[in-house]
Amino acid sequence: MSDSNVRTAAAAEPAVSVVVPVRNEAGNVAPLVGEIIAALAGRWGFEIVYVDDGSRDTTGEELRTLMLVTPQLRCVRHAVSAGQSAAVRGGVAAARAPFIATLDGDGQNDPAFIPAMVEALIKGGPRTGLVAGQRVGRKASAFKRLQSRIANSVRAVVLADGTRDTGCGLKAFRRDVFLMLPYFDGLHRFLPALVRREGFDIAYVDVVDRERRHGHSNYGLWDRLWVGMLDLCGVWWLIRRRKKVSVVTENH
Numbered sequence: 482m483s484d485s486n487v488r489t490a491a492a493a494e495p496a497v498s499v500v501v502p503v504r505n506e507a508g509n510v511a512p513l514v515g516e517i518i519a520a521l522a523g524r525w526g527f528e529i530v531y532v533d534d535g536s537r538d539t540t541g542e543e544l545r546t547l548m549l550v551t552p553q554l555r556c557v558r559h560a561v562s563a564g565q566s567a568a569v570r571g572g573v574a575a576a577r578a579p580f581i582a583t584l585d586g587d588g589q590n591d592p593a594f595i596p597a598m599v600e601a602l603i604k605g606g607p608r609t610g611l612v613a614g615q616r617v618g619r620k621a622s623a624f625k626r627l628q629s630r631i632a633n634s635v636r637a638v639v640l641a642d643g644t645r646d647t648g649c650g651l652k653a654f655r656r657d658v659f660l661m662l663p664y665f666d667g668l669h670r671f672l673p674a675l676v677r678r679e680g681f682d683i684a685y686v687d688v689v690d691r692e693r694r695h696g697h698s699n700y701g702l703w704d705r706l707w708v709g710m711l712d713l714c715g716v717w718w719l720i721r722r723r724k725k726v727s728v729v730t731e732n733h
Contacts, residue, residue, distance in 0.1 A: 495553075496525040497599055498576035498656070502568030503586030504534040509694050510543040513588055514554060520592040525599070529554045531586070532572040535562030566668040573659050581659065583669075585650035588694040590614070594686060598653035601684045610658040610681025613644055613673055614651030614688040642674040644683065651688050663719060667712040678720050 499517050503510070514529060521527045533541050533556060544556045557575050559568065573581055580599055584590035598612045605612075647670055654676070662668065662675045673683050 494526065495528040495578040497521065497527040497580045497582060497595075498573075498578035499527060499529045499592075499595065500532065500569060500572035500576060500581055500583045501529065501586045502532045502534055502565050502572065502583075503536065503540055504562055504568075505536045505538045505540060506586045507536070507539040507543050509586060509588045510540060511547060512694060513586060513592070514547055514551060517592045517595070518551070518553065520595050524596055526578075527553060528577060530572045530576050531556045532568040532575075533558040534564070534568040535559045564666055566664075566666050566670075569669050570659075570664060573656060576656060579656055580653065581656050582653045583650060589691050590649070590651045591689060591691055594651055594688045595653070598651065598686050601686060602653045602655070605682060605684050608682050609684055610655055610676040610679065611672055612653040612684045612686055613647070614649040615644075615646045615685050616649045616690045617687050642671075642677060642683075644673040644685070647671065647673055649688065651686075665712065671712065674720065678723050 499521070501513070501517075510531070517529055529551075531544055531554065533544060541556075541558065544554070548554045548556060555575070557571050559571070563571075569583055572583075580602060582595045582599060584592060584595070594614060598614065601612045602609055652672060654672070658676060658679065658681060659672075661679060662672075668675070676683060
């Protein structure tokens with residue numbers, strides 16, 4: 482779909498769906514929604530799909546109040562937290578647009594980078610399945626930065642996915658490509674490798690990390706490290722088991 486076609490289609494339905502997984506992020510909801518609208522207004526028709534992943538604070542109330550005055554905003558709610566990958570997948574499944582952008586709900590991902598990522602996805606054509614944000618000047622504790630460096634280094638050696646930073650929540654991809662990927666808890670950490678497994682190209686955009694505005698991280702060490710190492714073994718197995726099939730069409 483060309484850029485001109487995307488703009489034309491925007492009048493009838495959203496061309497871009499921004500999916501935001503959140504858990505206990507009440508203080509960050511309204512500012513981030515405002516920034517997303519400011520970043521995309523006038524570019525494409527868009528919607529914002531928040532996935533409330535079992536929040537126990539007032540995140541749900543904040544979203545319901547905002548939906549009354551924000552026609553672009555929709556919400557999916559998990560009664561019990563199912564994790565970030567399940568939240569992202571739920572948001573993508575509920576999305577109505579062919580192009581998806583994702584970002585974390587804590588405010589550290591700047592929505593101002595979404596247009597450049599969507600433009601790169603469109604410019605890349607059908608062969609580009611994913612545009613991955615690569616964080617510059619990451620705002621995190623020294624321990625978390627070390628943890629990410631180790632995890633990214635191990636992943637790069639094992640999967641050879643060509644990606645410096647898979648942990649960045651800022652991504653843009655084609656909805657149909659995402660939904661064809663094998664789903665498992667932890668999927669969001671391995672999108673570049675899995676998209677390449679399906680034969681699609683990856684593009685990259687450097688993005689500037691920001692400080693968290695309110696609250697604290699809701700996905701802890703166990704979710705980020707030990708389970709991730711087990712998932713790494715599974716993704717390695719999936720890639721090795723992928724069979725490439727050449728199809729020849731004969732016309733009579």
